[in-house]
Amino acid sequence: MLYAEYTRKIHRYLLLRTGDGELAADLTQECFARLLAHSRRATIERPLPYLYTLAGRLLTDHRRRHETWRTDTLAPEQWDDLLDDRDRPDLLYESRRRMDAVAAALERLPQRSRRVFELCRIEGHTHGEAARVLRLSTSSIQKHLALAMRYILDQTRADE
Structure with a gap:
């Protein structure tokens, strides 16, 4: 069967x-x-x-x-x-699980680090543009972004 x-x-x-x-x-x-x-x-x-x-x-x-x-x-x-992934629940499940883990990690970030991450990695702004929007130095943007990325990576690896 x-x-x-x-x-x-x-x-x-x-x-x-x-x-x-x-x-x-x-x-x-x-x-x-x-x-x-x-x-x-x-x-x-x-x-x-x-x-x-x-x-x-x-x-x-x-x-x-x-x-x-x-x-x-x-x-x-x-x-x-190749184009029909309806029968691919393993890929769909894994993609959703990873996206949920990243979203949860983003929610746990401090507000400023989360906003830096959103500007630079989601919205595609440069470090300089994000610095102007948030009224921070470019080096602060880089530090917040590095911390946010490390935290998200650590949190999503912990979920695996």
Whole structure:
């Protein structure tokens, strides 16, 4: 039942990363074989994320063993599949999780550091422009920005 429900998604996931239909099919089969073997030992509550994780690991293992990465281009008829990310909940979830972590870290910053970060990194102002807007020296802007970026980086890494 799981195979019928998820095989297309896993195959597409692997095809987009390899550009090789046969390799994607082989790795898809291996994913489901491992899922079956693992499910005999333990209950898998969320099989689709488990399958995506398995697929990524199998692909990494394959690439390590063969030490080559395909750089061929896809045929034009395969391009449409590249644009459709509706079946990519792993990417959507991860992007939202990271954005939420950055937003939460921004909220915890002191007001001035947060405003410097917003001006320079979100709105695209130069250090000099931000200094004029906030009536600070350029070196103060640089220090606030460095502190804000370090804090956000530390906080988002801690969430991982």
